[in-house]
Amino acid sequence: MSSIVSYVKLDSETLEAVLKLHERYANGIAGGKRASLKFVDFSGIDLSGRNLADAELTGCAFESAKLIKTIFERAILFACDFRKADLRGARMAKADMRGANLRGADLSHADLTQSDFREGEVAVADKKNGMMVVKHRMRPGDAEGTLFVGATLDGSQFNGVQAKGADFQDCSMKGAKLSGAILKDCNLAGADLQDADLTGARLEGAHFEDAILTGVALGYSKIDPKMAKGALGDPSDSAKIRAIQLENMANDHQAWWESNGSAGKHAKFDGEDLRPMASMFKGMRLTAISAVKCNGVGVRFLSTQLQGANFSEADLRGTCFAGADLRGANFTRARLKKADFRNAKLSPLRISADKTKATDFTGAEMRYANFDQADIREALFYDVDMLGASFRGAQATGAKRGKSPTAEDSGDAPAGSSAPEAQANAA
Template sequence: MTRFAASLAQTGRSKGPRYSDAQIDHFIEAHERFVHRLPKGRRAILRYIQAPGHDLSGRVLTGADLTGANLQRARMVLTCLDLASLHFADLRGVEARGATFAAADMRGASLRHADLSGAVLNDADLSEAALARGETTSGFRLIPRPAEDAAGELSFSVDFTGCSMKRAGLANARLTGANFTGALLTGAVLTGADLSGSRFDDAVLTGASMTGLKIDPDALAKCVMDPSERAIRRAGGLLQRLTDAECWIDTNGAQGCPAVLDGEDLRPLGARLSQRRLTALSAERVCAVGVSFAGSQLQGARFDRSDLRDADFTGADLRGASFRGAKLRHASFKDADLRPLPLTNGAAQEVDLGGADHADDAFASSRRN
C-alpha cells in the first residue's frame, strides 16, 4: 500500500468536508461554467468530499478533483468525468451506466458493486483499483469470486458490462469477481492484475498486456483475441475482392462483382475499408471490431449478425443497409447517411436494425430523414 493509501486508511473518509446537496450542486454548476469557459466558472476541487448517494447524473465534471471522495451509491448515469481525479475515491455501489471516464485517474478507487455498464473508460488509469479498502493499513477486503443471489443469479463485485476500456490501465488492480462481459479492452494493461473469478464472455482483448494476470483457466475462452494467422494470411485475397467490387461499380456491372466477405475476420484490413465504393457489400457474420468504414459507399450493404463494436462508419453512405442482429456498441455513425435507399421501382429500402445491439443514442449524429 502506498503512503497516500495508508494515510487515507488511517484518517478515514468520514472526516472529509460535508456539504448540503444545494452546496454540492452549486460547486458543480460553477465547474460546468469553468469547463464551458463561461463567466463565474471555477474548477471543482472537492477532495475527500462526503457526497454518498448524491445524484450527479448528466453533469459535466471534466477535470474535477475528487481525490478520496466518498461517492458511495451516488447516481452518475451519463455523467462526464473525463480527465477527472478519482484517486482512491470510494465508488462502491455507484450507478454510472453510460458515464465517461476517459483518461480519468482512478488509481486505488474502491468499486465493489459499482454499475459501470456501457461506460467509457478509454485511457483511464485503474491501477491498484480494488473492491474495498480496509480502514487500517492491513490492505484490501476482497470477495473471492462471484456469488449467487437468492434467485440463483450471479452477483458480480463490479459491473463493466459493455464498457469501452480501450488502453485502460488496470495494472495490479484487485477486482476479483468482476463482470467484463462484452467489454472493449483493446490495448488495456492488465499486467499483474488479480481478476480471478471474473467473467469475460465476448470481451475484446486485442493487443492487451496480460503478463502476470491472475484469472480463471477458462476465463478467456469466449473472448475476441488478436486475429489468427489464418485471418492475416487471407487479408490479401479480401483486398482483391474489394478491388473487384469497385471495378463492378465503375463498369456498371460489366466486369467484377459485389464484394462478398461473409464470415471473415476483417480486422487485418485495418483502415483499408475506409473511403471505398462498396455498394451491395455482403459482410454478414464478420468480425470487424474497431474496423474503419469511414467515408465508404455502402448502400444496400448487409452486416447481419456481425461484430461491429467500435467500428467507424463516420460519413459513410449506409442507405438501405442491414444490421440485423449486429453488435454495434461504441460504433461511430457520426454524419453517416442512414436514410432509406430509393429503388428503381419507386419504392425505398429502409435501414434494418432489427435485433441489433446498440446504445439508445448511437445514431443521434447521423442522417435519418
Template sequence: MASRTQKTERVVIRQAEADRLMAAHARFVARRPGGRRMVQRFAVMEGVDLSNQDLSDIDLTGSSLIGCKFDYSRLTRACLFGVDLQSSSLVGASLTQADLRGARLKGANLSHANLTQADLRAGRIAISDEDTRFSVLRHKVEAGQLDGANVTGAVLDRSRLDDVSAAAADFSECSMRGTKLVGANLKNASLRGAMIDDVDVTGANLDSVDLTGAVLTRVDLSAARTRDLILKGCLCDPTPEASQRAALLFVKLASHREWVATGGKSGEPAILDGEDLRPIAGLAGAFLTAVSARRACLAGVDLGRAALQGAILEGADLRGASLRKADLRGANLAGANLGQADLREALLGPLTLKGDREKPMRLDRASLRFADLRDTALEGIDLDEADLHGARRDAPVSLAPETPPVDATEPDDSFEVDS
C-alpha cells in the same frame, strides 16, 4: 507525499451543499462569472446525488463517496485518486482520462460507462490515524478495487488497470482495446461477449474467467494464469488460411471498385459471403457499394467513411467495427451482429434508385447491443426484432461541450502517487 504534520478534519458534505458546489462548478465549466472549480479533498460526501452533471476536472481526492450517484455525468479528467466509491452508481458516466488510481469501486455499477484512457492503477493513499483523527497522516499503497463491480457494456479502451483487483466483476460486452491488465486479478470475472483487442495480460490472474462469445485478438494468454478459462464461442485471431486468402480477396475488391466506378461496364461485383475479411487492410473509405458479404467476419474492422450503399451484409459479424460516417443507405444488415460497433454519423435509411424507387435499409433481427448510435438517425429503417440494449443514443441531459483541461493551481502535497 505529506511533508508536514497537518491538523485535518474531514468535511461532511450533504446534498444541499453538494448542489451549491455543483452549480458553481457548472459556471466554472461554462466560463461564466461566479464559477469555481469543485475541489473537495478528503471530504465525506456519501449518498449524494451528482447525476446528469458536467463535473469535468473536479478534484475529489481521497473522499468518501460511498453510495453516491454519478449516473450519466461527465467526469472527464476528474481527479478521483484514492476515493471510496463502493456501492456507488456511475451508469453511463463519462470517465475519460479520469484519475482513479487507488480508488475503491467494490460493488459499484459502471454499466455503459466510458472509461477510455482512465487510470485505475495502484496509488499511495494518505489515511488518518484512528486515534488522532487526521492529525498525523500515514501512507499505504492501495490497488484499484473493482471486485464484484458491474462494468457491463463499459468502454475501457486504452485504460490502465495494472494490478487492479476485479475478482468476480462483470465486464460482459465491454470494450477493452489497448487496455493494460498487467498483474490484474480477474479471477471468476465475466467477460462474456467482450471486445478484447491488443490487451496486455502479463502476470494477470484469469482463472475461471468466462470469455464465452467474446472477441479475443492480439492477446498473449501464455503470459497469464488461465486455469479453467472458458473460451466457448470465442472469436480469436484470423487463421493462417484466412490470412493467406487476403491477397485473393484484395484482388476481388479491386475488381469490385472498378465495377462500381464504371457503372458495371468493367470489373465484376465481389462475392465475399462467409469470408474472414479481418486480414485485409485499408477498408476505411473503401468503395463497397452493393458488395455481397453475407455472414462475413468484419469484427473490429475499420469501415469508417466506406461506401456501403445497397451492400448485402446479412448475418455478418461486425462486432466492434467502425462504421463512423459510412454510407449504409439501402444496405441489408438483417441478423447482423453490430454489438459495440461505432455508427456515429453513419448515413442510414433507404437508397433512392432510378425511377423514384427506393431500396429500404434492413436492420431487422440485428444486434446493436451497446453500439454507438449518437448523431445517427434510425427513422424509416426496418428494426423489427432488433436488439438495441445499451445502445448509446443522444445524451440523457444537455451537457456543455467538452472543455479543455484546466490548470490546477492548488498545492498538491497531501498525497503521492506511484508512477
C-alpha cells in the same frame, strides 16, 4: 510519512454553488471556476447527471452515492472511495482513478476509456477525535465484485487491479492494460479484448465465453478452453494469406462501380474473414458489396460508401461504420454488439423514381451499439436486441421497431410501430 486531515461535509447550498460554478467552467462560460474538492464526503448523495469534468476530487468519499450519468471526464479521482456507488452510464474517460476503491459499485455502460486505475499512493486512516490520522502507502485499485456490464474500457490502465469476481460481460476492452490484474472468477463473457494485455494476470475461474481475444497478450497466463467456448481468436494463417486477394477484390469492386461496369468486377466477401484488412476500407466506394456471414469484427469502414451492401448474418461486433453511407444496407440477423454507427447515413436508398429500399436491421443483435447523430429515418429495427444502444441526436422519423410484420403475434410490441422520437434522443 503521516499527516492529519479531516473529511469535509458541505451543506447543500454551498455544494450547489460550487457545482454551478464548475459547470460554467466545464462549458467554457465566463465566470466559471474549476471545482477543487479534496477529501469531501459525498457519501449517499445524488449527483446524477452533474458535470464534474476536470474537477479535482482527490480522496473524496462517494460511498453509496447516486452518480448515474455523472460526467467525470479527465477528473482527478485519485484514491476516491466509490464503494457501492451507482455509476451506471457515468462518463469517466481519461479520469485519474489510481488507488480508487470501486468495490461493489455499479458501472454498467459507463465510459472509462483511457482511465487510469493503476496502483496509487493512498491514505489509510483511523479516526481519532474526529480527525483522520493518515499513513501513506502504495495500493492497487480495488474493483472486487464490481459491475462493469457493457462498459467501455478501451485503452484503460488496470494493471495490477484487484477485481476478483467482477462482471465485465459485453465490455469493450480494446487495448486495455490488465497485466498482473487479479481477475479470478471474473465474468468476461462477450467482452471485446482485442489487443489487450493480460500478461501475468490471474485468470483462474474466469469466464471468456464468446469473447473476442484477437491479439491478446497472455505471457504465462492461461485461459481455460472450457471457459472460453465460442471465443474468437486470431485470424488463421490462411485468412492472412487470403487478405491479399480480398484487397484486390475490393479495389476491383471500386473500379467496377466508378467505371459503371466497364472495368473491374463486383466483389463478394460472403463468409470471408476481413479482420486482416481491418484498416484498408476507410473511404472506399464499396456500394452494393455482398458480405453475407463475413467476419468483420473490429474492421473500420470509416466514411466508406456502402449503399445497398449486404451484411446479413455477419459478425460485426465492434465494427466502425462512423460516417459511412449505408442507405439501404441489409444487416438482418447480424451481430452488431458495440458497433459504431455515429453520423452514419442509414435512411432509405432510392432505387428508382418511385421505389426506395429501407436499411434493415431485423433480427440483429445490437447491444450497446452507438447510433449517435446517425440518420436512421425509416430504418427497420424489428425483433432486435438493442439493450444499452445509444441514439443521442439521431434522426429517427419513420423508423420502425417491435415485432416483425411476418412474425406471429406473441403479445410484444405491435408490428410496424414507429420508433418514438424519445428513443432517438435517449442517452
